[in-house]
Amino acid sequence: MSRLSDLIAAGTRPVVTAEFPSIDGGGLPAVERAADELRPYVDAVNATDNPAAHAHASNTSIAIGMAQFGLEPIMQVVCRDKNRLAMQADIIGASLFGVENVACLTGDDVTAGDEPEARRVFDLDSTQLVKVASGLAEGHYLSGRAIKQPPALFVGAVENPFAPPLDYRVLRALKKSEAGARFLQLQIGYYPERLEAFVRGCVDAGVTRTTALIPTVVLTKSAKALSFMDESVPGISIPADVIARVAGAGDKDAIAEESYRLTLELSRHALSLTGVSGIHLTDFRHDGSLERLVRDLGIGPAFDPVATASGATSG
Amino acid sequence: MAKLLPLLEHAVKKPVWDCRMCGQCVLHSTGMTCPMTCPKTLRNGPCGGVREDGHCEVKPEMRCVWVKAEERSHALPHHWEEEFHDLRPPVDNRLQGTSSWTNLLTGRDRRTPAGWQGVARERHSAVPGASMVEVDEPATLPEGFHA
Incomplete structure (x- = not known):
C-alpha cells in the first residue's frame, strides 16, 4: 500500500498533501521542476484531472511523472470527462507505474471551464466511482471480470463540509466511506464552525474509524483572489467580513501578509480538531509561502519532529 | 401494450417529475425528486458545487435537485426516508427510454454487474x-x- 496510507495508518503526525500545478507545455522538465519545489514539504500531491473543467496535461500523465520524480502522487479522477470504461482503464493503467492513491471526484461542470460547449459525461457519480475503484483493488472490474495481481490502491474522495445541505454532508461522507473511501480531502472553506461541526459529525458517525479527514486551506495574497473564489468557484463561499478583513489590511504587502495570517489561522484550527488526519494545501501564491506555512505549523516531512525522530521522512 | 407503456409512463411522469425515462426509477428513495434532472445526473447525493443559497452550480436559477430531494425525503414514509441513504448503482444506459414500471415488475431495474x-x-x-x-x-x- 502507498506511503500516504502508511503515514495515515501510523497516525504519528498530520499528513501534508498539496495540489500539483497544472502543466501544459515544457515537457517533463516542467513536471520535474514543480516536483522539486514541493517534495521537501509534503507527503503526497494531487495530480488534478482537468481542474475547473480546463484541459491540461492529464491526471495519469502527471501522476506517473510525479512518481518518476520521487513525489508521491494522489491521482484525481473526475466523472465529468470519461465513462466508466475509461476511468477504470486510467486507474489500472496508472497503477502499472506505481500510482496507488486515487481520489474520486464528481468534477466541476463543463460550464465552469473554457469549453462549456463540451459534452458532460457523468456516467458514474463520485460515490459509485469510489466503489468501482475499490473493486479494482479487490481484483475485479465493475463487470466482475477478474484482475490477477490487482494493484494495492488507496482510494479516497472529497467532500464539501461548507456547501448546502449542510446537515447532510456528514451522511454523504459516511456513504463515501462505506463505499470504500479511506481518505476524504475536504473543500476549501472559510467557515471554521462548519468544518468543526462536520468533523465532529464524522467522528460521531464512525467515519473517522476507517477514513482520514484532510481539510484544505488555500494560500492567497489578495482580497481579489478571495472575492474571485467567492463569486466564481463552485461550492466556495467566503463571508464578507473575512474578505473585508484582508482588503482593509493596508498596502499590497500588508494585504498579502494578512492573507497569509488568515490561512495560518484556518490551518491551526483545522489541525486542532479531533478526527483530522492532516491538511491539504492549495498554493495560489507561489512565493515560498507554502514552505513558510508548514514551518509555522511544524508539520510535514521537513518540519515535524515526530517524523524526524521516527525516521519517517524520505530525506 | 408493451410499446404503449413507455409512452403512458412518460405522459404521467414528465409533467409531475420532469421524468427523463432512465428506465430505472428511484423517485421514492430520492424524496420524489428525479436525480436525472440534476445536470450531472448524480444518483447519490449533491456534488460539492451547491451554492450558498442552495441553488445549482450549473443552473443558478434552479434549486439544487439534491437539496430539494433531501428536504422532501423527510416527508416520506420512514422506509422510503431511510432508502435515501442507499448507495444507488450506476445507471444501466441500455434502459434509457424503456418503462421503469415494466422493469420494476420484471426486476430488470435491479440487475447490476457482478463487480458491483x-x-x-x-x-x-x-x-x-x-x-x-x-x-x-x-x-x-x-x-x-x-x-
Whole structure:
C-alpha cells in the first residue's frame, strides 16, 4: 500500500498533501521542476484531472511523472470527462507505474471551464466511482471480470463540509466511506464552525474509524483572489467580513501578509480538531509561502519532529 | 401494450417529475425528486458545487435537485426516508427510454454487474475468498466473453 496510507495508518503526525500545478507545455522538465519545489514539504500531491473543467496535461500523465520524480502522487479522477470504461482503464493503467492513491471526484461542470460547449459525461457519480475503484483493488472490474495481481490502491474522495445541505454532508461522507473511501480531502472553506461541526459529525458517525479527514486551506495574497473564489468557484463561499478583513489590511504587502495570517489561522484550527488526519494545501501564491506555512505549523516531512525522530521522512 | 407503456409512463411522469425515462426509477428513495434532472445526473447525493443559497452550480436559477430531494425525503414514509441513504448503482444506459414500471415488475431495474456486488467472476480469482458466483443474467454478463 502507498506511503500516504502508511503515514495515515501510523497516525504519528498530520499528513501534508498539496495540489500539483497544472502543466501544459515544457515537457517533463516542467513536471520535474514543480516536483522539486514541493517534495521537501509534503507527503503526497494531487495530480488534478482537468481542474475547473480546463484541459491540461492529464491526471495519469502527471501522476506517473510525479512518481518518476520521487513525489508521491494522489491521482484525481473526475466523472465529468470519461465513462466508466475509461476511468477504470486510467486507474489500472496508472497503477502499472506505481500510482496507488486515487481520489474520486464528481468534477466541476463543463460550464465552469473554457469549453462549456463540451459534452458532460457523468456516467458514474463520485460515490459509485469510489466503489468501482475499490473493486479494482479487490481484483475485479465493475463487470466482475477478474484482475490477477490487482494493484494495492488507496482510494479516497472529497467532500464539501461548507456547501448546502449542510446537515447532510456528514451522511454523504459516511456513504463515501462505506463505499470504500479511506481518505476524504475536504473543500476549501472559510467557515471554521462548519468544518468543526462536520468533523465532529464524522467522528460521531464512525467515519473517522476507517477514513482520514484532510481539510484544505488555500494560500492567497489578495482580497481579489478571495472575492474571485467567492463569486466564481463552485461550492466556495467566503463571508464578507473575512474578505473585508484582508482588503482593509493596508498596502499590497500588508494585504498579502494578512492573507497569509488568515490561512495560518484556518490551518491551526483545522489541525486542532479531533478526527483530522492532516491538511491539504492549495498554493495560489507561489512565493515560498507554502514552505513558510508548514514551518509555522511544524508539520510535514521537513518540519515535524515526530517524523524526524521516527525516521519517517524520505530525506 | 408493451410499446404503449413507455409512452403512458412518460405522459404521467414528465409533467409531475420532469421524468427523463432512465428506465430505472428511484423517485421514492430520492424524496420524489428525479436525480436525472440534476445536470450531472448524480444518483447519490449533491456534488460539492451547491451554492450558498442552495441553488445549482450549473443552473443558478434552479434549486439544487439534491437539496430539494433531501428536504422532501423527510416527508416520506420512514422506509422510503431511510432508502435515501442507499448507495444507488450506476445507471444501466441500455434502459434509457424503456418503462421503469415494466422493469420494476420484471426486476430488470435491479440487475447490476457482478463487480458491483463485489465479486470477481472468473474461477481463478486473485481475491482471497472470492468464489465463482452463479450469474443469473446471461444477457447482462456474457460469460466467457473475455476468456
